[in-house]
Amino acid sequence: MKRILVIKITSLGDMAHTLPLIWDLRHAYPEAKIDWVADASCADIPRWTVGVDRVISPPLRGYKKSKQWKDLRAILAAVRELRREKYDVVLDVHGVYKSAIVGWLARTRRRFGYAAKHLGEARAEMFYTDIFAPHGDATARHKMRLVCAKALGYELDPKEHYELRIPAPAAPLNTDGVPRAMLFHATSLEIKKWPPERWIAVGRELTARGYRVQLPWGSPAEKEQSEVLARGIPDAEVLPKMTITECAQRVAAADLVIGTDTGFVHLAHALGKPSVMLFTATSREHFGISEPGRAVSIGNEGVVPDVPEVIGAIDQVTGRVGSPAAV
Known part of the structure; x- marks a missing residue:
């Protein structure tokens, strides 16, 4: 071959x-x-x-x-x-x-x-x-x-392997020592979205644990939604408009990624980041991410996860409740 x-x-x-x-x-x-x-x-x-x-x-x-x-x-x-x-x-x-x-x-x-x-x-x-x-x-x-x-006709390794080399950013990111949690709330379909008030509740919990929440967006409507969430989450950062490369660099620098069934959360999983994927309208079994202690999917087609479920999933992928030091 x-x-x-x-x-x-x-x-x-x-x-x-x-x-x-x-x-x-x-x-x-x-x-x-x-x-x-x-x-x-x-x-x-x-x-x-x-x-x-x-x-x-x-x-x-x-x-x-x-x-x-x-x-x-x-x-x-x-x-x-x-x-x-x-x-x-x-x-x-x-x-x-x-x-x-x-x-x-x-x-x-x-x-x-x-x-x-x-x-x-x-x-x-x-x-x-x-x-x-x-x-x-x-x-x-x-x-x-x-x-x-x-x-x-080749033998399949039971484990999934990912190997990516993302270009380094022009300047180092997140140099202040504060861990970042990226919330990917936007998605291509309205039915795949998670309610804003639940994002705010999760964001507030992450802030209480010492994270700084980052809110990416890709369109004017998504930016507006990020700004709505930021008003409810203390010290949350609405990120600037980014290319795919720039957003991937932010994901690579993050300590935690939470989001709907969308491309950048799948990328976070591929990069080995602690990741939580939320499902509301698509099949968790078919599209979800799962790796003990690092990646978990919650919700399902027609089953919208609640805030305690998301917090529990965060605990699973960060290894402890409260401080993000174990991330």
Whole structure:
């Protein structure tokens, strides 16, 4: 095996989900080059991933929104970059038309993808030469690992491994010795949000324990919500508008991360940060994070966690009640 192409195009959380698969491939085929196709809006995590040779990042989302010629030119350039190399195998672990077409454009004789019943767009199956084996009720992360191991015939390590190298910030962060807790309250869907009054209650408890709460945001509406929460949490900090890299650097510097089922909380887990993920509308079993003493998910689809549950989860990942010294 000389060169492998992995296709996972969006979104930020799915990029983090794919990291254990990259580790598996790198250790099963240490001499192979591994390329990754990801949308330009989500390509930072692939670029930070240890063991990825090339990241091919067409601005598919950008072109869909703008229909600008510059984005179309960038997509065509990405296709040329894709076709520069021949691949022993292409692994489409995304499973929609756009990812299947990317695989079809690649120079390869073997293109693996999910069976139609598991695809977001069933007819994408026509672009594959081989179909992944059934994966049962595996989690989002384990599903990718399982089907690729079965397809290529290598042994799967029971443990999930993550290896990232995030660029260092221009100046050191959090140099005052006060531990930071980042609260990722924003999410793409209204039904995935947790009530503001509960965020404030958790923020107040964290402040009482000696943390300084940091509130990130990505849009004017999210900034407004961060400001509402900050007014209820003593000494809370509404962070400035950040790039994905700048936010990732803040996550890497944090002592605790709490948030909904969203990309940066999955990134926090991948970075080994004490993390609590809150579920209200999606499946905790399928998308959640779990590692004893470090990461825990609470709530579930249709089951909204209350404040005591979140505080209990914080106690689990920080190792003690009260002082954050054990974080």
